[in-house]
Amino acid sequence: MTRYVRRDGRMWIRIFPDVPVSTEPAEVRMGKGKGSPEFWMARVKPGRIVFELDGVSADLSRAAFELGAAKLPMRTRFVARIGEG
Numbered sequence: 001m002t003r004y005v006r007r008d009g010r011m012w013i014r015i016f017p018d019v020p021v022s023t024e025p026a027e028v029r030m031g032k033g034k035g036s037p038e039f040w041m042a043r044v045k046p047g048r049i050v051f052e053l054d055g056v057s058a059d060l061s062r063a064a065f066e067l068g069a070a071k072l073p074m075r076t077r078f079v080a081r082i083g084e085g
Contacts, residue, residue, distance in 0.1 A: 001051070004064040009055035017042045049079065
């Protein structure tokens with residue numbers, strides 16, 4: 001999305017991975033703790049704004065978000081706040 005708007009605008013990612021996911025290695029006996037964190041994840045509830053873009057026109061931002069939405073594994077919706085300020 002930032003390449004599509006040619007770095008003119010500013011983009012924010014509104015979610016942060018704050019939940020650690022830990023796993024035990026394969027073929028380890030039971031007990032002896034939980035295991036070390038393997039990766040971090042974020043719980044995203046329906047209706048949450050994930051990306052925010054400022055400084056470009058609404059048409060350009062809609063086209064950029066359509067390109068970005070094609071890469072996400074969920075249904076997305078474009079929300080615009082026009083005339084604010």
